[in-house]
Amino acid sequence: MADPYKPVIAIAGLACETSTYTPTRTLAPAFHPVRGDEIITRAYPFLTPGEPLGDAAEWHGALIGHAMPGGVVARAAFEELAGEIVRRLTDIVANVPSLDGLWFDIHGAMVVEDMQDAEAELLRRVRGVVGQDTIVSASMDLHGNVSRELAHQTDLITCYRMAPHEDHLITKERACRNLVDVLNERVRDQRRPIKAWIPLPILLPGEQTSTRVEPAKHIYAAVDGVEDTEGVLDAAIWVGYAWADERRNRAIVMATGWEQRAVAAGAEKLARLFWDAHADFAFVGKAGSFKECIGAALKSKARPFFISDSGDNPTAGGSGDMTWGLTRLLERPEFKDPSGPTVIYASVPGPKAVETAVQAGVGATVTVTAGAEVDHVHSGPITMTGRVHAIKFGDKNAEVEVVIQVGSVYAILTRLRKPYHKEHDFTDLNLKPREADIVIVKIGYLEPELHNMAADWMLGLTPGGVDQDIERLGHHHIRRPMWPFDKKFEKEPDLRARIISMSNEPLTDPDD
Known part of the structure; x- marks a missing residue:
């Protein structure tokens, strides 16, 4: 009997939650890069041999780097680490029969000098090596930012459902499990997941969005129900990152799966819950x-x-x-x-x-x-x-x-x-x-x-x-209107799901 199919998956990513209001600069050593097989043995026990996910695929580490949050990442640091990721992925691609998937391990709020949308740019370079056919699953912090382009470049995307982030390893494991499941499904029908993406004009500090208290508690509690819907693989809500002055920064809801109607309905349900409660958010404590x-x-x-x-x-x-x-x-x-x-x-x-x-x-x-x-x-x-x-x-x-x-x-x-x-x-x-x-x-x-x-x-x-009083920081580049910077909206935001696929052209709607 032939051995069962075992997909080949690479691992790469850079993570740094970056405040543009902090004068420090984050340099390459701050990312404490982990390379090759050490990514599996040191960072992710759920991928080690003998674990269900570890045995479900052939995992190849390229480079991951997680810096403590801080100031803007120096461009030279980004180029150094991104260049090494590209080189290591090139070597992996050259030494495997085919690369089926990539786990993109990021935070989502990294700002790099003289660059917009750093995670999307890194993934664009990664795609240049692994190709457009490789299925990419991203795991993120719920305080990350999901631009239209990042949503376009990924196939699967998920984030933490708890703040504080007690589920950080659970989320990363879920991203890998989703990836393996999709690759196994793809062997049969070559489909890619359908993605529904909804931007919301809300940008809140993390201390107003703790899932310990309302309204974030009931909003995030609804994620599991959407994910359990037939035809849906994953659902996620990002509150965004309030301390970077970038156009991409805002709340985002996404759902991924196999049935467009279910995926769109799930994303719209979560977006409606979020928008209906947008004026109810308050600090998690006194x-x-x-x-x-x-x-x-x-x-x-x-x-x-x-x-x-x-x-x-x-x-x-x-x-x-x-x-x-x-x-x-x-x-x-x-x-x-x-x-x-x-x-x-x-x-x-x-x-x-x-x-x-x-x-x-x-x-x-x-x-x-x-x-x-x-x-x-x-x-x-x-x-x-x-x-x-x-x-x-x-x-x-x-x-x-x-x-x-x-x-x-x-x-x-x-x-x-x-x-x-x-x-x-x-x-x-x-x-x-x-x-x-x-x-x-x-x-x-x-x-x-x-x-x-x-x-x-x-x-x-x-x-x-x-x-925490973000209104006194002086944002100039975020989209407007945006709660809480703007208290009155001439019309309700468009909470309809945008269906995104790898074949879509980038959206031209300025609100997106």
């Missing part, structure tokens, strides 16, 4: 100015009380380099004395400050200056005198971390910027967040471990490259 948040925390008996210093959130695209929040904190008289309320602040990069603290050692009193080496729009470097509480080496992001106690504030300084999302990020530094009075983190909505630790929480509407 929100206020930084001063209001500190005041509420001091009055509250809930401990620990978490505050998000959201404007400089490095996992949304902020530089993480701003000192605005820490400066305001250390100005407060309540925290001048070591016996005052215990506050943990995470974090500010300061390579020289870290070096000084390391040389002095734990227990020493040091005067150090940190922050604002890159992002000094809202505040300059901060100088503080305090006791070295802890030193830690070897973090994959920060490299070196130190804690300086200034009064009752324990300020975390890092060699390189780092997100603080897990309890061990603090306990590894001899800090006890559960016993602290206040914990302030550069983040938006709280990631699961922080959310579970917090007795209470507020979202600080602080300035920065990912300012």
Whole structure:
């Protein structure tokens, strides 16, 4: 008996959530590229031999790179990594009988210097190597942007259904499973999936679209029902990325499958749910100015009380380099004395400050200056005198971390910027967040471990490259009208599905 058909699939992609309001530049090393077979063995356990998906296809890694969110990607960095992807895919194509599919592993909100629609441009170059017949399945963040051209170039496309993104690996596995299923179906009839694409004039910050709360909760809950419809393979909703000033940025709904009527109806159902609720979105938790948040925390008996210093959130695209929040904190008289309320602040990069603290050692009193080496729009470097509480080496992001106690504030300084999302990020530094009075983190909505630790929480509407008050950022290139920048619409947006296939000419409708 002949061996069953096993499709040949390549893996490639670049991911970086990019704020055009953050002055940093993202360089090639920040993507931490993974190449060849290591993509499977290190990054995606569901593709390893012995796993159902791993055995269902012949997988070939080219290159993937996932950078921490930040500023615009330098053009030279993009060209370097995109060029290597093209070269590696060329080698794969030359050494297999045929390349049936490609998993395009991206985020969807990457901005590259002097380039529009970076993911579509990368896929255009990839298509130049793998050809138009290769079936491409893309996995994305729901904060990505799906331009008409990106939808045109892909065959299958899906995104996270949870914010926070607790389903990130589930989504990637779904993209691969969908791809294998379509390739197996294609052996029989050579069909390509049908795609329905609907743009919506909505652009919201992520902290107003958490699936923990309404209205995003019921909107995303409807995705599974659409996906379960006969003739539909996948359904997805993108809220878009609010902190990049690009024409493609807006909410998008898509459905893919085999039956045009079912695919279109499913996409239109989700689009209607989204539009009907567009004015109902609010911040995921109590929100206020930084001063209001500190005041509420001091009055509250809930401990620990978490505050998000959201404007400089490095996992949304902020530089993480701003000192605005820490400066305001250390100005407060309540925290001048070591016996005052215990506050943990995470974090500010300061390579020289870290070096000084390391040389002095734990227990020493040091005067150090940190922050604002890159992002000094809202505040300059901060100088503080305090006791070295802890030193830690070897973090994959920060490299070196130190804690300086200034009064009752324990300020975390890092060699390189780092997100603080897990309890061990603090306990590894001899800090006890559960016993602290206040914990302030550069983040938006709280990631699961922080959310579970917090007795209470507020979202600080602080300035920065990912300012939650997006209307004060100054967008010039997005399409208008766009909610919430425009509160009145002369007519309701067109929520009819646009059916897209690889043979379609690009749409000429300016709204698309």
